[in-house]
Amino acid sequence: MQEGIPRPVLLAAGGTGGHLFPAESLAAALVRRGVGVQLATDTRATRYGEAFPASAVHVIPSATVRGRDPLSLARTAGLLGYGTWAAWRVLARLRPAIVVGFGGYPTVPPVLAATLRAIPTLIHEQNGVMGRANRLLAPRVTAIATGFPGVVDKAPRLSTKATHTGNPVRPAVVAAAQTSYPPLHPDGPVRLLVFGGSQGARVMSEVVPLAVERLPPALRQHLHITQQARAEDLAAVQGIYGRLQVAADVAPFFADLPTRMAASHLIVSRSGASTVAELAAIGRPAILVPLPHALDQDQLANANALERAGGAIRLHQSEFTPERLAAEISGFASAPGRLAAMANAAKSMGTVDAAERLADLVLRVAKLTGNDTGPT
Numbered sequence: 001m002q003e004g005i006p007r008p009v010l011l012a013a014g015g016t017g018g019h020l021f022p023a024e025s026l027a028a029a030l031v032r033r034g035v036g037v038q039l040a041t042d043t044r045a046t047r048y049g050e051a052f053p054a055s056a057v058h059v060i061p062s063a064t065v066r067g068r069d070p071l072s073l074a075r076t077a078g079l080l081g082y083g084t085w086a087a088w089r090v091l092a093r094l095r096p097a098i099v100v101g102f103g104g105y106p107t108v109p110p111v112l113a114a115t116l117r118a119i120p121t122l123i124h125e126q127n128g129v130m131g132r133a134n135r136l137l138a139p140r141v142t143a144i145a146t147g148f149p150g151v152v153d154k155a156p157r158l159s160t161k162a163t164h165t166g167n168p169v170r171p172a173v174v175a176a177a178q179t180s181y182p183p184l185h186p187d188g189p190v191r192l193l194v195f196g197g198s199q200g201a202r203v204m205s206e207v208v209p210l211a212v213e214r215l216p217p218a219l220r221q222h223l224h225i226t227q228q229a230r231a232e233d234l235a236a237v238q239g240i241y242g243r244l245q246v247a248a249d250v251a252p253f254f255a256d257l258p259t260r261m262a263a264s265h266l267i268v269s270r271s272g273a274s275t276v277a278e279l280a281a282i283g284r285p286a287i288l289v290p291l292p293h294a295l296d297q298d299q300l301a302n303a304n305a306l307e308r309a310g311g312a313i314r315l316h317q318s319e320f321t322p323e324r325l326a327a328e329i330s331g332f333a334s335a336p337g338r339l340a341a342m343a344n345a346a347k348s349m350g351t352v353d354a355a356e357r358l359a360d361l362v363l364r365v366a367k368l369t370g371n372d373t374g375p376t
Helices: 017-032 043-048 070-094 105-116 132-137 171-176 197-213 217-222 231-244 257-262 273-282 298-308 322-333 336-348 354-366
Strands: 009-012 037-041 057-059 098-101 121-125 143-146 162-164 190-195 223-228 247-251 266-269 286-288 312-314
Touching (some): 009 017, 009 105, 017 037, 017 273, 017 354, 037 070, 037 105, 098 354, 105 132, 121 132, 171 257, 190 197, 190 257, 197 223, 197 231, 197 266, 197 322, 217 223, 217 322, 266 273, 266 322, 298 312
Parallel strands (some): 009 037, 098 121, 121 143, 143 162, 190 223, 190 266, 223 247, 266 286
């Protein structure tokens, strides 16, 4: 890098939306301030290269722990070691002002290499419990940002360098957050939104239509359902709703999901960090079904946080039956005041300015000023 060119901020995020979307929101906030941003990621995220507001994308070798046997662990350690060496070389050339990691094992090589080079480092934990990669890095980094309060309160050595910024959300979510909770009238529509992500849509397709079938006919007449369903489940889900004569829009993907969230009276979904952050930012009541069997139980922690605030009820997947869901929907429909109160409670946890708050923290940790930042 030529002398006098401002040093960029290097963001490290793995190839899943849960890590990349918060990083993208932070990147946009930094770029608006005239700060140069580059991205270190793995091969899965190369498709984001054009959309991500970074001047350059560096693909760093990485690996995820997929087995506990000695051979699998040795293979993972070897790939992470090779990735750290590759990241070391990138950092020597790039000389970033700070490296910011967003969790997942693809974050490990760039952040670890930065700590070895004494470059300021920050990790952001999106979930209500710290993931394995961030737990590995947390003792070594300069600062920690959290999407939920209290994530590291029980670890004094970490809590002293932790700041609750919230989870950055997409601009469409910020816009949707301006929409007030729609009043639920006795003779008006009851708008139910159902989604689960690629790993969770199947159980939604299996349970929600059968729950709707168990609702009183008078309630079904007022129900308007928007449901995400995998392509292979579309025909079955649409068939049940058609037979029941329930107004339903069923599709594998909704590009305008934040707008649909804002228009909903009740949401049924998984509880990934981004989902919970968007529910809180927009302020909508939810029935959350955490993904079971996750090693870190991050979705359970996320759902518990929103439930404690009064903005959701959490059902373990074993409890998520057509009978139980039908009872919950019927109860909510007969108590519109409860739904409105839950919407307000969810909203109280929302942080629509999380990207700006995180950008403030990044610049403080990097000790950047308006004179030594800029696009590069």
